[in-house]
Amino acid sequence: MRKIIAAFDGLRYSSSTRDFAIHFCKETNAHLVGVFLDDIMRTSYRISDAVSGEGTTDNRLGKLNKKDQRMREASSADFAIKVKEEGLSFSIHHDYNVAIRELLHETMYADMLVIDGHETLTNYAEPVPTDFIRDLLSNAQCPVVVVPVQFKPVSKLIWLFDGQPTSVHAMKMFCYVLPEFTGYPVEVITVKAAGKPAYMNDHKLVREWLKRHCPKAAFxxxxxDAETAITQYLKSVKEQPLVILGAYRRNTVSRWFRPSMADNLIRNLKLPVFIAHNK
Structure with a gap:
């Protein structure tokens, strides 16, 4: 049984993360862990809320902290109720130290992480993907599925392939972690510059390997330009795809999938994106 973790800010609970995680676990019979990042420095209020208003500062601060605790408990309870309704094996972790450090440690012992691309673990809105997500993707020790704010069941897989080890590694990891999904329609997309032959790099090797995992894959x-062509093409896809790509590293990256490419997919297409890198 695989272990899939879903990360939550209990003060800004993502039902999309919950529903995508449940979707993946139902299809794969995986154990689901809800990781609630209850960082002691994270609050729903600003300092100004605690130092202004009626009563003493200590009283106001106590009330605000109790409100946050109730919000966190409600989030955790909702997760437990929804997962139980689906009959899944699950557990819940409450991590109280620095959120990014705690979550990265959790990824060492997980097969896959699901997280909302809007997570900030702060009171401030940020462009998607947020600084928290960028840091996570650069250092995660397992594949990460970054999900949009609205849940839709996956009905197709799209693998972005550029012939580099990072993109191949991502598809390998997907097949190993979510083999049940390889029965879905699979499309392999590559991009060639104008005037170049219209065939994939290593096409014989790719087909030989992929035939053992996704025998009905289309190419x-x-x-x-890769970024423009892929973005426009994905906007035209009518099914609900899960996009698989493989380079979100701080150093060497695939020639296509520099961070701006992954960021663009997460920000503009509102699709779940499976990202795995080999360090």
């Missing part, structure tokens, strides 16, 4: 070669 699409796009022309032009």
């Amino acid at each position: 699409t070669v796009l022309k032009g």
Whole structure:
């Protein structure tokens, strides 16, 4: 049985993370862990809320902290109720120290992480993907699925392939972690510059390997700039795809999937994105 973890800010609970995680676990019979990042420095209020108003500062602060605790308890309870309704094996972790450090440690002992691309673990809104997500993706020790704010069941897989080890590693990890999903329609997309032959790099080796995992995979070669061509193509896909790509590292990255490419997919397409890198 695999272990899938879903990360939550209990003060800004993501029902999308919950529903995607449940979806993946139902399909794979995986054990689901709700990781609630109850960082002691994270509050729903600002300092100004505690130092202004009626009563003493200590009283106001006590009331605000109790309100936060109730919110966290309600989030955790909702997670437990929804997962029980689906009959899944699950557990809940409450991590109280620095959120990013705690979550990265959790990824060492997980097969996959699910998280909302809007998570900040602060009171401030940030462009998607947030600084928290960028840091997580650069250092996670397991594949990460970054999900949009609205849940829709996955009905298709799209693998972005550029012939580099990072993109191949991502598809390998997907097949190992979520083999049940390889029965879904699979499309392999590559991009060639204008004037270049319209075939994939290592196409014989790719087909030979993929035939053992996704024997009915279809192959699409796009022309032009990779970022533009892929974005436009994905916008035209009618199914609900899960996009698989493989480079979110601080140092060497795949020639296509520099952070701006992954960021663009997460920010503009509102699709779940499976990201795995080999360090």
